[in-house]
Amino acid sequence: MTLLPSGLNAGLVKTLPNGLRYVILEDHTTPVVSLQIWVRCGGVNESGPTSGVSHFLEHMIFKGTDKVSANEISKIVESNGGSINAATGGETTQYHIDMPSAQWEHSFEILAASVLTPSFPPEEFEKERHVILEEIKRRNDDPQSDVWDGFLEALYTKTPYRQRVIGSAESVQKMTRDLMVEQHRLYYVPNNMAVVIAGDVKTKAVEKKIRAVFGALSKGVLPPAPPLIEPPANSTDVRVIERTAQQAHVAVGFVGPSLANPDQVPMDVLAATLGGGQSSRLYRVLREEKRQVWSVSASFISHAGSGALGIFAECPPEKAMSLPNDIFFLLGDVEFNGFSTEEVERAKAQLKSAWLFSQETYHGQAAQWGFYTVLGHPEVAATYLKKLEKVTAAELKPLLVKYSLGRMLTGVIVTPSSRPSR
Amino acid sequence: MAQAEPLIVRQFPNGLKWIHRPVTHNQIFAFNLFIPGGSINESPSQAGLSRLMASTMVKGTQSRNALALAQELESLGAAFNVDTPPDALSVGGQVVAEHWEKTLDLFKDVLLHPVFPVAEVEKERESLLNDLKASRESIFSVAEERFRKEMFGSHPYGRPDGGTPESVASLTAKDLSTWYGRCVSPRGAVLVTVGHVPVKALTPWMESLAKDWIAPALGTPSIPPVVVYSTQSVTVEEPHPFEQSFVMMGYPAVPITDQNYPAVKLSNVLLGGGMSSPLFRVVREEGTLAYDVSSFYPSRRFGSAFVVYAGTDPKNLLLAEEKIKFVIQEFLRTPLSEEDLQDGKNYLRGQYLMSHQTNSRMAWYLGWWELLGKGYAYDAHYPDLLQSLTAADVHRVAQETLSLPSITVRVVPPTAQ
Numbered sequence: 067m068t069l070l071p072s073g074l075n076a077g078l079v080k081t082l083p084n085g086l087r088y089v090i091l092e093d094h095t096t097p098v099v100s101l102q103i104w105v106r107c108g109g110v111n112e113s114g115p116t117s118g119v120s121h122f123l124e125h126m127i128f129k130g131t132d133k134v135s136a137n138e139i140s141k142i143v144e145s146n147g148g149s150i151n152a153a154t155g156g157e158t159t160q161y162h163i164d165m166p167s168a169q170w171e172h173s174f175e176i177l178a179a180s181v182l183t184p185s186f187p188p189e190e191f192e193k194e195r196h197v198i199l200e201e202i203k204r205r206n207d208d209p210q211s212d213v214w215d216g217f218l219e220a221l222y223t224k225t226p227y228r229q230r231v232i233g234s235a236e237s238v239q240k241m242t243r244d245l246m247v248e249q250h251r252l253y254y255v256p257n258n259m260a261v262v263i264a265g266d267v268k269t270k271a272v273e274k275k276i277r278a279v280f281g282a283l284s285k286g287v288l289p290p291a292p293p294l295i296e297p298p299a300n301s302t303d304v305r306v307i308e309r310t311a312q313q314a315h316v317a318v319g320f321v322g323p324s325l326a327n328p329d330q331v332p333m334d335v336l337a338a339t340l341g342g343g344q345s346s347r348l349y350r351v352l353r354e355e356k357r358q359v360w361s362v363s364a365s366f367i368s369h370a371g372s373g374a375l376g377i378f379a380e381c382p383p384e385k386a387m388s389l390p391n392d393i394f395f396l397l398g399d400v401e402f403n404g405f406s407t408e409e410v411e412r413a414k415a416q417l418k419s420a421w422l423f424s425q426e427t428y429h430g431q432a433a434q435w436g437f438y439t440v441l442g443h444p445e446v447a448a449t450y451l452k453k454l455e456k457v458t459a460a461e462l463k464p465l466l467v468k469y470s471l472g473r474m475l476t477g478v479i480v481t482p483s484s485r486p487s488r
Numbered sequence: 489m490a491q492a493e494p495l496i497v498r499q500f501p502n503g504l505k506w507i508h509r510p511v512t513h514n515q516i517f518a519f520n521l522f523i524p525g526g527s528i529n530e531s532p533s534q535a536g537l538s539r540l541m542a543s544t545m546v547k548g549t550q551s552r553n554a555l556a557l558a559q560e561l562e563s564l565g566a567a568f569n570v571d572t573p574p575d576a577l578s579v580g581g582q583v584v585a586e587h588w589e590k591t592l593d594l595f596k597d598v599l600l601h602p603v604f605p606v607a608e609v610e611k612e613r614e615s616l617l618n619d620l621k622a623s624r625e626s627i628f629s630v631a632e633e634r635f636r637k638e639m640f641g642s643h644p645y646g647r648p649d650g651g652t653p654e655s656v657a658s659l660t661a662k663d664l665s666t667w668y669g670r671c672v673s674p675r676g677a678v679l680v681t682v683g684h685v686p687v688k689a690l691t692p693w694m695e696s697l698a699k700d701w702i703a704p705a706l707g708t709p710s711i712p713p714v715v716v717y718s719t720q721s722v723t724v725e726e727p728h729p730f731e732q733s734f735v736m737m738g739y740p741a742v743p744i745t746d747q748n749y750p751a752v753k754l755s756n757v758l759l760g761g762g763m764s765s766p767l768f769r770v771v772r773e774e775g776t777l778a779y780d781v782s783s784f785y786p787s788r789r790f791g792s793a794f795v796v797y798a799g800t801d802p803k804n805l806l807l808a809e810e811k812i813k814f815v816i817q818e819f820l821r822t823p824l825s826e827e828d829l830q831d832g833k834n835y836l837r838g839q840y841l842m843s844h845q846t847n848s849r850m851a852w853y854l855g856w857w858e859l860l861g862k863g864y865a866y867d868a869h870y871p872d873l874l875q876s877l878t879a880a881d882v883h884r885v886a887q888e889t890l891s892l893p894s895i896t897v898r899v900v901p902p903t904a905q
Contacts, residue, residue: 095513098842128763136773140763145831147838150763166838196776203731204779204799209625310729312621343567344558354554357611360618380618412562419565419584426514426846 077435078269079444082277084285085257089435089444090272091264093428099167099265100428101174102160103181104440107253109156109229110292110371115240118198118233119249121154122241125198127161128152129190131179136190139180143173150177156218156227157370158440164429167266171275174263178279181254191243198238205232209311209480213378216478217317220305221374225296255286260440265428294371296321303476304390308483313360314386318393318477319376320470325368325443329465331453336462337366337375338413339405340397345412347405348377351396358385358392370441375469376477386479397473401466410459417454495854495864496687500698503675507854507864508690509682511847517588517683518847519595520580522859524676527651528574528644528712528790534659535644536651538671540609540616541664542570542577545672547608549601554608557594566591568598574645575789576859577671582848585684589693596697602668609661616656620648627728627799628780631736631899634726638895639738639793643715674701678864680855682847715740715791723896733805734899737812738795739892744787744860750873751885752794756785758832758882759819760796766815771798777808789860794889802901809896816890824879837871 078090108120128150129136143150148165161181163173205211215230222228233241261280263272304318323329341348341364348362362379377393424430438446496508526538546568547554561567566583579599583591623629633648640646650656679697681690717740742748760767760783771781781798796816800808844850857866 093513096841096845098845137764137769141831144762144764144835144838147834147841149839149842164842166841193773193776197772197779200732200777200800201779203801204627207625207627207730207732312624313618343562345555345562350555354611357614360615380622408559408563412559415565416562416567419582422514422516422584423582423846423848426516427842428845 077448079439080273082256082281084281084283086259086261086276086280086283087439087444088261088276089263089432089439090267090269091262091428091431091435092267092269093264094266096428097167097266098165098428099170099263099267100162100164100432101170101177102162102262102432102436103177104260104262104436105159105181105254106157106258106440107159107249108154109231110226110294111249111253111289112229113226115237116245116249117229117237118231119241119245120159121232122194122198122238123246123249124152124154124159124161125194126186126191126246127180127184129187129194130185131183132185133179134176139176142176146173148173154231156229156231158437160433160436162429162432170267174275175279182283184250186243186247188243191246195238195241198232199235202232202235202238209309209315212307212309212480213315213317213478216305216307216480217319217376220303220476220478221319221321222296222372225294225371226292227294227296227369227371252286252289255288256280256283257285258288260436262432262436262439264432264435294369295324296372298471299474299476302474305478307478307480309480311480311482314381314383314482315480316379316381316386316389316477317376318390318475319374320474320476322366322373322375322469324372325370325438325441325446330368330373330446331450332457332461332465333366333373333375333469334417335410335413335454335457336465337364338417339409339462340364340400341377342413342416347396347400347409348393352379352389352392356392358389383481386481390475390477390479394473394475397466397470401463401473404463405459407459410457410462414454414457418451421450421454497864498694500674500695502698502701502703503673503677504698504701505678505858506694506698507678507680507858508687509680509850509854510687511683511850514847515585515684516582516847517585517591517681517685518580518582518851519592519679519681520578520848520851520855521599521677521679522855523577523672524575524859525671526572526574526577527647527649529671529710530644530651532642532647533655534663535647535655536616537659537663537667538577539572539650540612540656540659541604541667541671542572542579543616544604544609544612544664545579545602545668546570546598547612548603548605549597550603551601552597553605557598561591561594564591568595572649574649578855580848580851588683588685589689592693596700599672600701604661604664604668606661609664613656613659616650617653620650620653620656623648624728627730627732627734627899628797630726630728631734631797631897634724634899635736635738635795635895635897638722638724638897639717639740640715640791641718643791644712645715645788645791669704670706673703674698675703678855678858680851682851712790717791718893718895721893721895723898726897726899727902728899729901730899731901732799733802733901734797734799735805735809735812735896736795736797737809737894737896738793739889739894741785741792741794741889743789743791744862745789748885749787750870751877751882752785752889754832754836754874754877755882755886755889756783756794757836758824758828759783759815761832762835766819767796767812770815771808771811775808775811777804777811787856787860805898805900809898820887820890824883826879829877829879829882833874833877836874840871
């Protein structure tokens with residue numbers, strides 16, 4: 067096992083001739099393993115009638131292969147003490163099994179077969195449509211769904227990051243098995259995937275298995291990549307959504323650098339300094355001093371294309387409409403006066419801790435590597451802490467000026483309606 | 489696999505017990521203090537007192553105001569986590585191991601010298617009132633709150649842990665200070681540390697805490713009466729404007745101190761844990777009635793409940809309920825096979841193993857078992873106890889539990905009543 071100076075697992079990172087990338091993080095501290103397959107396929111690879119197809123596909127992956135049924139898949143994994151699950155995002159879909167390590171090989175074979183050669187039984191497709199429609203209703207009941215969707219739709223006017231990953235009730239009702247099969251054919255190819263295995267395994271044995279399962283697959287011809295760089299905003303746009311809710315939610319921000327851009331880690335620090343803890347600028351001013359919010363935070367959302375710095379707050383409805391303006395002036399103070407070294411060092415300390423805590427589980431380690439590797443940048447996982455250490459207070463003010471373009475904030479206010487909007 | 493090092497355990501004269509698990513495979517130090525009692529000792533008119541007190545404890549001490557505390561803590565990359573489940577007050581945190589001492593010094597300051605400034609009490613009250621409101625945005629929380637009220641009645645378990653808007657609105661800074669003086673006592677308290685810190689360095693610090701933390705003159709408030717469950721099955725409707733409906737059905741279940749506790753845990757998992765469970769299969773996979781369907785059985789000191797739930801379309805609510813009842817009846821009617829039994833044991837043991845990967849969870853488990861009367865060593869014995877259960881044990885316990893009078897809560901849109 068090779069360790070980074072931080073003590074974290076450096077990982078073995080390789081690529082097969084057919085383009086499949088894999089990462090193996092061998093560690094024998096706990097007899098547990100996380101098996102993950104990441105596919106670069108998500109909301110950005112959809113439009114119109116295919117809205118929600120990647121998520122639907124994710125649901126169908128565990129519905130059986132030619133050799134094992136859906137029930138057998140979960141039974142094999144769970145009877146070995148494991149859990150199996152998946153998640154779809156804007157750019158990626160990840161499938162994982164976390165389990166005691168003794169039976170990892172068989173479970174890995176099942177996971178890979180499910181992802182590569184699912185049978186998509188037609189009767190299961192129709193059943194799963196109903197389940198997803200229930201998931202949509204469940205999501206609609208949560209005001210946070212409007213906050214998140216509204217924020218992305220306001221921020222990304224040209225790029226498909228604005229797409230709702232789950233789709234809509236209409237698009238899911240109209241989804242066809244053929245559309246889903248086609249999405250699988252296009253994107254579930256080895257050169258569009260990453261396999262990450264972390265935990266109590268032997269690297270050589272894992273490499274051998276990965277090559278056996280994936281090595282003979284042919285490279286796929288991928289569709290043209292969608293445009294993922296958002297053009298600069300030319301106006302402020304904060305939309306208001308009224309709905310059933312108990313409080314107001316505000317989400318505003320601006321578009322930022324892509325994953326390949328060296329500004330990536332400094333943007334993390336900018337977000338954490340602004341709103342990463344109870345001594346942060348936003349918390350101190352908006353919650354503690356002015357008592358305009360109950361909670362407020364900021365974070366930088368990493369994308370292969372344009373990322374986003376978001377500021378998220380919960381507040382009494384009567385204070386929501388003026389909050390974007392208050393944030394605007396607060397950012398103005400930063401643009402004018404910058405941050406102190408102490409503020410920035412606090413933010414860095416928190417980010418460092420958060421990174422280390424996320425690596426405590428094999429699932430956390432594998433997920434970090436999986437996300438960055440499938441998007442083409444495994445080096446981020448290996449170099450994050452080193453880059454974090456180098457960020458200085460002096461570089462954050464120009465960063466804010468560069469990306470906020472005069473503090474043009476875009477986003478959404480979700481506020482209680484006197485009548486339910488749904 | 490790395491061998492676990494032996495625990496270090498010290499019982500101090502002031503009543504505090506310290507448990508330390510040395511860990512050398514990472515650079516993290518985690519700690520968790522459990523103090524017995526809390527919301528379970530509150531009167532109905534002061535419900536939420538423990539929650540408000542706990543959140544305000546970390547907002548100012550005799551030597552540091554809220555901002556100074558936050559700045560010092562965050563400069564170390566640390567944060568405190570405060571929780572108030574019914575049976576305990578829990579304050580913990582984690583940090584990169586090199587900063588363990590400074591972090592614990594801050595922890596000691598908030599533990600021994602909080603001042604509950606009026607302005608901070610008001611801010612935390614607003615925050616808590618908002619949390620209580622925000623919980624009404626979650627259909628699961630709405631169902632669970634009503635379920636607890638119906639299942640546990642006037643017992644403290646029947647109230648939301650954070651109190652009610654009325655009770656929270658009435659609390660004063662003096663109430664918090666008085667409650668702190670009565671409840672935050674080293675008697676029966678457990679402090680667990682897990683991490684890469686030499687015991688030689690930790691021990692003097694712990695001894696200093698034990699010396700300085702004096703038990704209050706007033707005793708901890710009295711233990712509440714035992715739970716009295718309903719003698720009849722009850723079904724109630726909770727109207728609420730959600731798109732979905734929700735059904736939560738539960739049965740009285742034994743407290744953690746009962747010898748049947750592991751068997752109830754296992755039967756709960758066999759019924760509704762995981763995607764291969766009968767509940768998931770019948771209600772979601774075959775019935776396509778729900779996205780969210782599962783079961784749970786909280787570990788409680790004085791009494792608990794065996795609960796199943798599902799979120800579904802309002803037009804399918806009664807059908808979902810019938811399916812759940814069918815699954816339960818089939819589970820009771822059909823003898824448990826050795827294969828299913830072992831599968832369930834493996835699943836529960838596997839999940840338990842995986843939940844012990846982080847220092848903070850290891851600290852939590854050790855303290856939680858100790859606090860609830862099972863002893864910290866139960867953490868290591870629990871998987872073996874599960875393994876020792878027979879099919880007959882589990883089936884008998886399931887029969888006893890699932891034939892008691894049940895409480896069913898249906899969350900429905902107002903127009904569907």
